[in-house]
Amino acid sequence: MLYGQVELHNVEELVEVGGRPGKLMQRVPESVRSGLLELGSEQIRRAASIEIRFAAESGEAAVTIASYGGSSRVQLYYGDYWIEESEVGAEPTTIVIKQPVPGFQFDPPWQGQVPRPSFGAIWRLVVHGFEVHLLDITGAGLRPPEAYEKPALTYLAYGTSITFGLSAATPDLSYVGQAAWRLGLDAVNLGMPGSAYCEPAITEHIAGRNDWDIASLCVSVNMLNGGVSVEEFEEKAGMMVRRIAFVHPAKPLVCIGLFPSFADFGWTWPGRNVQASSSEYREALKGIAEGTGLGNVSYVDGRELLDDWRGLSHDLLHPGNSGMIRIGERLAQRMRPLLPGAQG
Structure with a gap:
């Protein structure tokens, strides 16, 4: 969505929350959130690799945000290139964005020679963790990215805390981020820790979106651990898969x-x-x-994507960094032939 002179990626609505400054950057509209179970309605408010994107004529800007419920991680990129990382808590924090040294990205004679396979010369603040509020953005000559400055194709992922990237050290190490990076895709992360129950509200939301080119449904260890019988799982997951697939028969x-x-x-x-x-x-x-019976729907066993138990963390459930990378790598291999326009 556009907000003033910037783009908020993986944000569907800005929500006012009583007693908190600024506005919550929420991944789904409030009308969708209100239709989820209690835990899901809480988890969908958490930031999952949402991005604040813009170009700055002056080369400098300042973004003020706050995180509630816990500290959130912020990664700063210039196009495809990582610059620095920080953490934000409940105390409003201003992140000052300026050209780092050396200036290969920004100054002649090198600027035009920097490879830009996925993103153009734009600033990207990637935010991941808890409920993040946007308070202010300042800078001279700010503008949102043009279409050519972003990946042409988008990958939407729904699932549990594993999809959310809960156990990954940084947002880019989630399997969603890893698969998207390998294929040159933009990523929309709809991971819901502990609460991916294939509910009608989220099903209809995904089916009603036209901003994705390929999607994955990683369902659902939450339902298994929550005592959902295989019959009920089959009913709810089946409804989700069929609904999304029938509405988007040309999308993998x-x-x-x-x-x-x-x-x-x-x-x-x-x-x-x-x-x-x-x-x-x-x-x-x-x-x-x-x-x-639709050619756009495929199945992959999670054990084929994570084929080494060492990829799990201590709880033998959530993949650690190595496991996330392995999943993203192998998922990208499965997705690549489904998307002729993907990189690699």
């Missing part, structure tokens, strides 16, 4: 089965009452994908 839709986890040993997360097995969920999702 990749259904990702469960990644390897403690559940494959028959173990149960403490305090949970599990009603199905990992293999039953995988077979159900595979059957859903194959049963649509």
Whole structure:
């Protein structure tokens, strides 16, 4: 969305929250959020690689933001190129953006020779973590990016905390970020920690969007751990897959089965009452994908994407950095032939 002279990527609505300055940068409209279960309505407010994008005529700008519920990580890029990283908490923080040294990106005779495969000469603040409010943006000659300064194709990802990138050290190390980087895609991250329940509100939201070219549905270890039977999972996941696929028959839709986890040993997360097995969920999702009869729907087993248990973190559920990179690498290999316009 456009906000003044900048673009807010992976932000669908700016929401006023009582007692907090500025406006919450929210990934879905409030009308969608209100239709989710309580936990989902909270988690969808968290920033998942949302971006503040702009060009600055003066080469300098200042962005003031605050993060509620915990510290959020901010990565600054100039086009495709990382510059620095910082953390933001509840105290409003102003991030000053200026040309770093050396000036290969900015000054003749080198400026025009810098390869720009995905993004043009624009500033990108990538924000990831909790509920981030935008308070102010200042700078001379600010403007939003032009179409040619951004990737031509967009990848939308829905899923759990793994999709959100909860256990990745930085936003760019999530499997969504890794797959998008390898294919030169823009990424829309709709990961919902602990709350990816294939609900009608989020299904209709994704189906109603026309700003993506390929999507993945990584569903859902949350439902497995939440005691959802395989029959109920099949019903809800099937509704989501079929609805999105039928509305967008020309767009590839990749259904990702469960990644390897403690559940494959028959173990149960403490305090949970599990009603199905990992293999039953995988077979159900595979059957859903194959049963649509549509050529745009495909299935990939999460164990094929994360093929090494060492890629998991201590809880044997969330992939660590190496696991995220491996998933992104192998997912990109699966997605590349589905998108003729992708890089690589």
